[in-house]
Amino acid sequence: MYKEEILRKLIRKSLEEKTKNACEPPDNVSDDAEQDGNAWVEKGKIYVRNRQQKRKPTITPCKHAALYINKMQVYEQVAVDEDNEIFVETECEETPGEITVSVSPDKLKAFIKISPATKICFHLVDQNAQEDLFLKVNPSVEQYWDISADSIKEELARNNVVYGINYDLIDNLVKNPRLTEELAASGSEPQAPADDRVEIYFAGTIPGKPKILPDGSVDFRTLNRFPPSVEQETILARRFPGTKGIPGRDVNGGLIPPANQKHLFLKGGKGVAIDHEKQEVKAVISGHPVAKITGNVYWFDVLPVLVQQGNVDLSSGNIQFKGDIKVLGDVKAGMVIASTGKTEINGSVYEATINTYGDVLVRNNVINTKIKAGGHERYYAKFLPLLRELKNKLRELTEVLNFLIHHRFFEKQELKFGQLLLVLEEMKFKEIPIFINRLKELGGNADFELHQELIQFINLMVDTFTGLNPLKLKKITEIMMFFPQLALLEKLLLENTAEKACAILLSYTLNSKITASGSVLVGGTGCYNSFIDAGGDVNIRGVMRGGEIISEGNVTVGTAGSDIGISTIIRVPAGKSIKINYAYPGVCLQVGRAFKELIQSARQISATVNEKAELGLSWEGVD
Template sequence: MSDHISEQEILNLIKRFDHEHEDDIDETIDGYVKVEQGKIMVRNPSHGGMISTIRAISPLKLFVDGKMILRETEVYSDSKIEWGFEEKPLFEVSVSEDKIEVYLTIFSKQRYALSLAEMAPSLHATFTAEEDLNRVLEMVDLKAILAAVEKMNIAVDLDMEAIRSEVLQPSFKPIMIARGKAPIQGRDARLELYFSENIESVFTEVRGLLDFKNHLNIPSVKSGDVIAKKIPLVEGQPGYDVFGNVLLPDPGKDIRIAGKDHVEITPDSVVIARKEGRPRILGTKIKYFDINTAHIVPGNVDLQTGNIVFAGDVIVYGDVMDNMIIESLGNIYVAGSVFNSTLTATGSIMVKGNVIGSQIYSGYFGMLYNRLYHSSKQLMDNLEKMMESARLLLHEIEKKNMRVRYGQVLLLISESKFQQVGDVVKELLKVIASIRLHNKNEFEKLSDYLEFFLHPTKMVKDMTAHRMKDFMHKLKEAYMRVALSQESHVQIQINHSQNSTLKSNGDILIRREGVIQCDVQSSRNIIFFLDNSVCRGSTLEAGDTISAMYVGGMTGVASSLKAANKIMVKKMFEGRIIVDQKTIDIYEPVEEKTFDSSII
């Protein structure tokens, strides 16, 4: 056998080696990252292998190509990878939000030297820091803590014992090391009332019959009774924060009280009744105490009694019949029902029977819809414009050295520009004619002035600028009498209402059957009491909460319920719910549901 290899055999070997090498090249290889002796090395993938990634765990920080990475990031062999450490403080001195307290929190007693931990080759590398327990770089000590406190300009004494104890045996929790003095809040002035402001069960039943004699269940006092006492405000005491700044307490809220004709207020703010009647509180900024008298109607309010206007409570032991008006500068109590009529009260209204086709206004709304208030203010606004026009016209006439009666100028202005004044005057005269008992005499002078506008000859002859000013004063007294009669806590109480409007700036309480096709508006709450009471085809709007039972029905017009805070229904068949400007339409029955702005 020859020792020499032929050229052909060499060529065959080359082909075989090339073929084996091609098989090796086809193998897929992933990239990897490893750490050796503090150095990061990256190998690129080949033939479609996966690219290696890196991320860091605090306190280690990684930078790839000059940018700190915050999440898992791909790297290559030519990537510039740098690393460092985030040096967290050993302790922290903090001040509470109200600046009353200073806290020390120790996170660690010492700081060790850190290095990059060794890591075997990995496709997805997580780099960590490694502490060298033999190299302590820094330790918590009292001097460093005191230096930190000094930089913060803390002006109160430090609890040195608490600081030393925490340094020696750290709890690793915030501990208080200094404290200022919080201001001591005072107490607002308040009223202690010795009578009920709310309508109670005025009409009681005896063996199934109304006890008409028992109307004194209305809150009542006798002359000499103490009805209230003002508890004065207590001023607070100032404090100081940890920086030495004075902290003032919130200013206390005082209450100003005053008494009407039949109420005495002693120097020590005790309120005493000087007349028998119902005590009440009027006004907002100033709390006025008054004693209300009552006008009692033993039967129905009808054409025989006429409309009723009274500066006190009105108690009706019968019904209010069709197309009648009751206007009260107090409360209205009706033992029977109200049919197609209007009731306005600056206080509360309670109807024992049904309310059908009527308008019921209490409190602020009772003031607005009171004819004496509305007509007096409307007439006063018109007369102010007429008097200004008269002043300008008289000035021009005087410049021409001519003379004319004041009443004649006023009449011409009224007939040419303010024809509506005559209708307002007639309405006011009707109201005054309806005023009951002693109050009527107080409006005689106002009636005389009103008559001027219905008799042109008398207007021209007797009306003067001085009389017009006095007339304006009487008008202002009339509408202010109503405005100042508005009570603080009012409500409407009914059993059943249909085709009616009910408005109150207090609660509206539906005690029994419910409301059908009504407009019900309350500045506070609308509450249905009976489990099976209904609300059908009605619009309800409350400044706070609506609590209803059965809303809508299987057939009929849907209801709309709107409240600022929340709406609770036992069952609602269909309708619209609005809470805090958010709306939801109900098409399918819902039961035992509470709606508020968070779930609409």
């Protein structure tokens, strides 16, 4: 203590001697009268001149600079003269370096970041001579590293980081200090367990995978989720046991338990048996296998009917199945159901497509949907009358051509066969290209892939009989070759339309297209702005407001049309009838070729055709 006190006194004495004559101007300062009565700062020293006994100059101290006049500290403005002993002591502030430790939320990583020590010293600013001198200071900043390996380790320990410390990094950080955050310690993660695994050996495993299309895009509605049939004794699934996980350790030294192993269980319902020793699921009957996951339990059934427990949506994917289908929920937008048997939907159908070769029952609403029952029978049936009409016209054409080309008048003319054929088409057989263009249009409007034989025949007819193409023909045998093809096509179409009549039963339909090879029954509210094409009878117990019905049978409607005259059309063939309990003006009725638009409201309407193919109407007027 004594030595330190002596050292302190010596330092103070030297500073006083250094600044003893601080108020005396240097030798190079001019002695003119302009400096008299002023104080100034030059090279960090304060100078005062007051030789002519003028007004004494003043000095005002500032922050970070302590002003001493005759060894007494002054805190505010003071008058001075050149005889005073003036001394200024400036401050120095020093901040030690810092070590920051942070641990990740999962405690698997610890980071350190170091910062240098900082020393800030203040120096007087030079100022010109002035009567009232206000001292000013400028800081100078110096940074240096004072971090040691021991200080880093101590800070890690203070933050309870004791495991997985990277000592090489600490040594390197001391030798090459830097401001970046560094990974100082790493824990070990627990090793995950191997969960139990269940392999399902029939198509449509759970969950289904989206279909990758040829262009690389993904069809999320085609999940291949619904399986085909299986035979008795078929192995449907097998369970493989997993293994436990291994614990890890965090940077604080604590154990991290592994995740729980997931155990799976096999359960059998209808038509299956579980072999617990082999952990296998086996079918005991032939049928359609179904798998369902409830928590960690896999349920298996073999059913004669495919049952969709909930909605048909993106989670289930489209349903394509050889057999009957029953949907307990709704069918959502964009989805497709296709079956070779009956289809029953307990809910509603929204903006979907239903294609079946059996009956269709929808218990609730059908909105913006296409429903087809009986396959493509109704569409192929539209080709038959056109092909038959075309065949008859071609037969008449060949008879006329055969007569003309052997007539003595034409034998003397230099008229080519193609020219003769074109003239005959223009004069007498204009229907031939019309029939052909109708066939082409009908084929182009199909929403499914037509038989190749039909497409090729239509294209050949277009290239032969439309426009100026008849000029290319050279002899009548080129026309005769079409008759065997027409006979084969007629047989093919009859086979496609010889399927059983399939019915559609609905409660309500809006903006939909309904096609059935058999009858159609709308038993609820009615039918709004929809198109119905039926191979049998059509019965709408409620309202038909807008849209069109084309039926090969009889049509019965509760109320047709609306008071604003929305277009409502009903068509049946000759020999069938249309019956309406109440109709608004604007409703159009067609029986055979006879057509009638109602111009007033009427009750109990009955429309048929008489022996002269004229439309016969009976009704009760409305007041």
